[in-house]
Amino acid sequence: MLRLSTQWRQGFFADVEPIRLIEPLAYVLGAQDEGEPFVFNYTDAVLVAGHSCPAVSGAYKLTAKALKALYGNDLPVRGEIKVLIKGGPSDLAYGPQSHVISLITGASGATGFKGLGGNYGRNNKLFFDAKDVQFNTFIFQREDNGKAVQVVYNPQALPGDMRMNDLVPLVLKGRATKEQKELFYTLWQGNVKRILLEDEKYPGLFEVKELKNFSFPKGLDDSAY
Numbered sequence: 025m026l027r028l029s030t031q032w033r034q035g036f037f038a039d040v041e042p043i044r045l046i047e048p049l050a051y052v053l054g055a056q057d058e059g060e061p062f063v064f065n066y067t068d069a070v071l072v073a074g075h076s077c078p079a080v081s082g083a084y085k086l087t088a089k090a091l092k093a094l095y096g097n098d099l100p101v102r103g104e105i106k107v108l109i110k111g112g113p114s115d116l117a118y119g120p121q122s123h124v125i126s127l128i129t130g131a132s133g134a135t136g137f138k139g140l141g142g143n144y145g146r147n148n149k150l151f152f153d154a155k156d157v158q159f160n161t162f163i164f165q166r167e168d169n170g171k172a173v174q175v176v177y178n179p180q181a182l183p184g185d186m187r188m189n190d191l192v193p194l195v196l197k198g199r200a201t202k203e204q205k206e207l208f209y210t211l212w213q214g215n216v217k218r219i220l221l222e223d224e225k226y227p228g229l230f231e232v233k234e235l236k237n238f239s240f241p242k243g244l245d246d247s248a249y
Contacts, residue, residue, distance in 0.1 A: 032067060034076065034213050040066040040220045043088050043128055045102040049137075049144045061099055066220060069124045077212070078179045079117035081219045082160070083124035086175040086230060090164040091129075093173040093232050103130040103146055104168060108240060110161035112154030125162070126150055151244035165238060172238035181229040182218055185211050 032038075043064045050056040066076075066084050073080045091100040107129060113119040126132050131149035139145030160179075165172035191208040194200040200208065223229045 030067065030071065032070075033209070034216075036213075036217045036221060037065075037067050037070070037076075040084075041088070043084075043091065045091070045100045045128070047102040047130070049103060049140075052140070052144065062102055064128050068127065072123050072127050073120050076216050078182075078215050078219060079121055080124060081216045082177045082179060083117075083121035084128075085219055085223065086162055086177050087125050087128050087164075089230055089232050090162065090173050090175050093175075093234065094164060094166050094171055100129075101168070102128075103144060103149075104166065105129045105131055105149070106165045106167060106240065107131045107150045108163040108165075108244070109150070109152050110156060110158035110163070112152050112157070115154070115157055116160060118152065121162075122150060122152075129164070151240065153241060153244055155243075156241070163235065163238065165240075170238070172235040174233055174235050176231040178228050178231065179215075179219070181226045182215050187211065 044061040045064075046059075047056065047062045050060075050062065051058040056062075066081065069080050069084045070076045091105075094100065094105070107122075107125055109118050109122055109125075111118050113122065126136075129150075130146050132146045133150050134147055136147035136149065137145060138147050158176075160177040161174065162177070163172060163174045187207065188211055191200065191204055191211070194204055195208045218226065219229070
């Protein structure tokens, strides 16, 4: 039978809190009734990246935390958020993470939608700061009031498992047994689950703070996305 939706191996994907935003452009062009939210699930991030890992799940979770800090209980407005990633697109996992952030916020680089009648543009809103590389550091800013927050993601706060040292090369080289693959999946996706559902158990995993009077540096790179 032809499947009409993606089948996931990990049941906990369905337990991850969705991210809801208002998308004005969808109302203007008739994709949605006004007031209906865009709803993003973690599985949308997995579809963008092609896999589930600590970098992808971290990008999803840090975006959720940034939007909560910026908007409180109000629905964020997609397309009215700017993002600064503290590093170049080839630093750390910033490239793939930027795709997840762009999907959710609508912020894009030079290739983004240029808008209609001077409104609804998405281009030139996601930037990389290759001149000031910082570890897993992301800045989000509202365009309407200038409020900005910084989120630092520290996956090293998660517990390690020495067994991964042997399992990773076996799996990547296609030499793992069925049992070794199952153990690898359990350990790998176990950390993803901790990031998405149990982050409060790991102090320092995500650090969120408001930045007063923040302005984007000049000469940033928006050509990579």
